[in-house]
Amino acid sequence: MNLIDKKVTHKRFGNGRVVKYNDSFIEIHFATENKKFVFPDAFGEHLKLHDKSAANSLDEVIQKMELVRKKEEQKKEEEITLQRKEQQRHLEYEKLMKNHKLHPKSQIVVWCDEEEQNSFFTEWKVFTGAIKSGNNKGKPKIPSRVHQNSACLLTARDSSMPEKDRRILGVYMVNEDFIGKFCEDGYIPAHSEYRLKLTEQESDRFPFWKYYVNEKTPHQMTWNTGKHRYFDNAWMAQILLDIVSLKSDTQEQELAQKFFEHFCKMNQIQEEALAKPNGALMRI
Incomplete structure (x- = not known):
């Protein structure tokens, strides 16, 4: 569409012709002077094209631009709505965290079956298990004690091995927005940064029962039933500290150290007050 030399009429300045235009402005030569207007906004209310074909083409351009403008405004409104919702969610979260009391046993250990071992380190989340009986049978167990200060320990043992040989596969801090009592599907997602995976060789050197003890039966190593257990915050700190020493790769060791420091802060x-591991395996 070429508008150069096209005749126009302005309500105030009268007749003129187009001498120059771009995507933002159009310049019209009137009888005594040139005037610039916003393009194409000035057409419709202030300027009229004499050429009907050019006017129709310009109307199509204006309609397309108006459609784009409306979409952009709608997108901005949606973004503002999302921002407001996020701000509200953040305020509610901060309020909840302010009233949160630190539980001394808010760490969780999960028994990973063979299928979960194959998928976990790609999905970085674990399932707490289903309720076995009662009115809620089949529904996911709610990890109500798990909070932003919690870490999730992953363990496994081969069916041919005794319970004392249960080994640690990895550990992660739970997602910083996770609140266990609000969890409906029973899945605990991992923090975006604080995640540690042990190699098979490292795992073989990392027995779970070195750290964990059932206080009712301190000399026994029995899991009994269920998919997960809660345990002491200090025990998790002992595990993380030993992982720092275990890792030989510099980058992984640095991550483990950052993880340990973050966990202790939360x-x-x-660290100096942390006791040596004294799990059931150490009491034999």
Whole structure:
């Protein structure tokens, strides 16, 4: 569409012709002077094209631009709505965290079956298991004690091995927005940064029962039933500290150290006050 030399009429300045235009402005030569207007906004209310074919083409351009403008405005409104919802969610989260009391046993250990071992380190989430009986039979167990200060320990043992040989596969801090009592599907997602996977060789050197003890039966190593257990915050700190020493790769060791420091901060644990591991395996 070429508008150069096209005749126009302005309500105030009268007749003129187009001498120059671009995507933003159009310049019209009137009887005594040139005037610039916003293009194509000035057409319709202030300027009229004499050429009907050019006017129709311009109307199509204006309609397309108006459609784009409306879509952009709608997108901005949607973004503002999302921002407001996010701000509200953040305020509610901050309020909840302000009233959150640190539980001394808010760490969770999960028994991973063979299928989960193959998929876990790609999905980085674990299932807490289903309720076995009662009115809620079949529904996911709610990890109500798990909060932003919690870490999730992954363990496994081969069916041919005794329970004392249960090994640690990996550990992750739970997602920073996760609140266990609001969890409906029973899945605990991992933090975006604090995730540690042990190699098979490292895992073989990392027995779970070195750290964990059932206080009712301190000399026994029995899992009994269920897919997960809660355990002491200090025990998890011991595990993380030992992973730092275990890792030989510099990058992984640095991540493990950052993980340990973050965990201690979240759980108000002083490294120098941390006792040596004293799980059931250490009491034989």
